[in-house]
Amino acid sequence: MGLQDNEFLGTSETASILYHDIFDYPLKVKEIIRWRVGKKGLSLFKKTKEVLNKDGLYCLKDKESLLYKRTLRERISNRKTEIAKKNASLLAKLPTVKGVFITGALAMNNAKEESDIDLMIITKRNRLWLTRLTSYLVLRMMNYAVRKPNDKDQKDKLCLNIWLDESALSWGKKDRNIYSAHEIAQVVPIVDKENVHQRFLQKNRWILDYWPSAVRLSSMQYVVRSMQKSILHSTFYVLLSWFNKLAFKLQYLYMKPKITREVVTLHKAIFHPRNWGKEINELLSA
Structure with missing residues (x-):
C-alpha cells in the first residue's frame, strides 16, 4: 500500500494526520475518523503534505520510521498504564476523589520510556x-x-x-485551542465516580468545534447529588470547607514564587508552565 491508497x-x-505527526504518531483508519479536524481547527492548517499508508497506518511521506516507533511506544505505554491503575486504585479509596484520568501522551499510548505518568x-x-x-x-x-518540580529523572513517576x-x-476560555481540546478529549478515566468523566466532557462541549x-456526549443531564443535611452534618461540611481554604492558602503561598502561567485557584489547579497551545498553533501555521 502507498500514496495511491488515500482516496478516502x-x-x-x-x-488530522498532519496534527498527529507533530507528536510522531501515525494513525489507523478508525483513529483518523475519530480525530478528523473540525471547521474551527481547519483554519489553522496553512500547508498540506503527501501522506503514506503502510501496514494500516497513515503518516507523512518519508516518516516510515514512525511506524516502528508507534509499536514500541504502545508496549511502553501498556506498562506505564498498569502503574497508573495501581496508583489510581489507592487514590480512589479517598472519599473526596471523584475521578482519576490518564492524560498526556500516555492517554494516546504514545509514551516514551523516560517519561512520567500524567494524571488528572x-x-x-x-x-x-x-x-x-x-x-x-x-x-x-x-x-x-x-x-x-524540576525533577530530571521522571521515568514512571506520577505527575499530578x-x-x-x-x-x-x-x-478556561483563554486556554481553549486545538491542543487543549485534544488533551481533554483523549483523557482515559481509570476512576470514574458518579459519571464525573461524562460530566467533565459535557462541561467542555466546545472541544467538538475542533x-x-x-x-x-451522553444526552443525560448529570446533576451533583445534594443531601438534606442535619445540623451536625452541615457544621462538619462548613468546617471541612474552612480547612480546605486554609490548605489552599498554605499551598498557594508555597507555590507563589514558582508560578509562571500555571492556573491556581480555590477550585482549580493546572500546572502547565509551558504554553503548548500557542506552540502547536505556530507549528501548524508555519
Whole structure:
C-alpha cells in the first residue's frame, strides 16, 4: 500500500494526520475518523503534505520510521498504564476523589520510556486542596514515586498536574485551542465516580468545534447529588470547607514564587508552565 491508497482522505482527515505527526504518531483508519479536524481547527492548517499508508497506518511521506516507533511506544505505554491503575486504585479509596484520568501522551499510548505518568484528579466540591494534600501524603507513605518540580529523572513517576473540583470542570476560555481540546478529549478515566468523566466532557462541549467525532456526549443531564443535611452534618461540611481554604492558602503561598502561567485557584489547579497551545498553533501555521 502507498500514496495511491488515500482516496478516502479529505481535508479534515489529512489535517488530522498532519496534527498527529507533530507528536510522531501515525494513525489507523478508525483513529483518523475519530480525530478528523473540525471547521474551527481547519483554519489553522496553512500547508498540506503527501501522506503514506503502510501496514494500516497513515503518516507523512518519508516518516516510515514512525511506524516502528508507534509499536514500541504502545508496549511502553501498556506498562506505564498498569502503574497508573495501581496508583489510581489507592487514590480512589479517598472519599473526596471523584475521578482519576490518564492524560498526556500516555492517554494516546504514545509514551516514551523516560517519561512520567500524567494524571488528572477530580475532587468533590470545595475539597480540592485537602484532597491534594492527603493524596501526596498517602502516596509518599506507600512509597509510590511522585515527580517533584524540576525533577530530571521522571521515568514512571506520577505527575499530578491537573486538579479540578466538580464545581469547576469547564476549561478556561483563554486556554481553549486545538491542543487543549485534544488533551481533554483523549483523557482515559481509570476512576470514574458518579459519571464525573461524562460530566467533565459535557462541561467542555466546545472541544467538538475542533474534534467533532472525538468523544460521545451522553444526552443525560448529570446533576451533583445534594443531601438534606442535619445540623451536625452541615457544621462538619462548613468546617471541612474552612480547612480546605486554609490548605489552599498554605499551598498557594508555597507555590507563589514558582508560578509562571500555571492556573491556581480555590477550585482549580493546572500546572502547565509551558504554553503548548500557542506552540502547536505556530507549528501548524508555519
